[in-house]
Amino acid sequence: MRLTMESGSALELTLASGRLRCPVCQGRLRPWGVARARAIHVLWGPDRIVQPRRARCSGCRATHVLLPGWTLVRRAYDAATIWRVLTEHVRGLGYRRIALRLRLPETTVRDWLREFRREARYLCDLQGGQGDSAAWAVAAFESAAGSEPGWRLAVRLTEGRLLRNTSPPHTAVRSASCSGR
Numbered sequence: 001m002r003l004t005m006e007s008g009s010a011l012e013l014t015l016a017s018g019r020l021r022c023p024v025c026q027g028r029l030r031p032w033g034v035a036r037a038r039a040i041h042v043l044w045g046p047d048r049i050v051q052p053r054r055a056r057c058s059g060c061r062a063t064h065v066l067l068p069g070w071t072l073v074r075r076a077y078d079a080a081t082i083w084r085v086l087t088e089h090v091r092g093l094g095y096r097r098i099a100l101r102l103r104l105p106e107t108t109v110r111d112w113l114r115e116f117r118r119e120a121r122y123l124c125d126l127q128g129g130q131g132d133s134a135a136w137a138v139a140a141f142e143s144a145a146g147s148e149p150g151w152r153l154a155v156r157l158t159e160g161r162l163l164r165n166t167s168p169p170h171t172a173v174r175s176a177s178c179s180g181r
Helices: 009-017 079-090 095-102 106-126 134-144 150-157
Strands: 002-005 029-034 038-040 048-050 053-057 063-068
Touching: 009 029, 009 053, 079 095, 079 106, 079 134, 079 150, 095 106, 106 134, 134 150
Parallel strands: 002 063
Antiparallel strands: 029 053, 038 048, 053 063
16 A cells, blocks of 8 residues: 655654554554665656655555655656646547657656546546546546645545556556436
C-alpha cells in the first residue's frame, strides 16, 4: 500500500507520534525502516533520488511505503511530468509529438495515455460522475484544484494511483460507471 506524504522532519514527527493511520485497518502506523532508494525522472532537471520511509501498522501488521506527494505508485517519472503529458494530449497532441516535444520515450507516453483513458471512468466518479473521458477528467481536476496545480489534487485524490499498474496483484479492480451512460 502507498500513502502520499511529503518527506522530511514533518513526516518523521507525524509517524513517530502515531497520528498516521493504516489505509487498510485504520491502525496506527509506526516507523519501519526505509525502502530502497530510487531515481525519479523530473522533466526539467536532474533525476531526484528518493529513499522513502516505510511504516508498519500496529493493527494488521502490514507494511507501507510512504512516497513523497509528488510521485505516483510504480512510476519512475514525477507526477508533474505525467500530468504534463496528459494535458498536452487533451490539447490535441498525439503521443509521438508529445514524446518528441518533452524528450520522453514514445512507448512510455503511449502507455501513460492508454492507461489514463482506462482510468477516466473511475476518475469521473471520483470527481462527481459528470463525464467519462480523459479530457473531462483532466479539466475536472484542473478546475477543482484552485490555486494549486491539477496534478497535486489528482495525486492526493487517487492516493498516488493516477495511473494504475497494469498487472495483478498490484491492480485493484475498479468498477465505475458514470451517470448518463
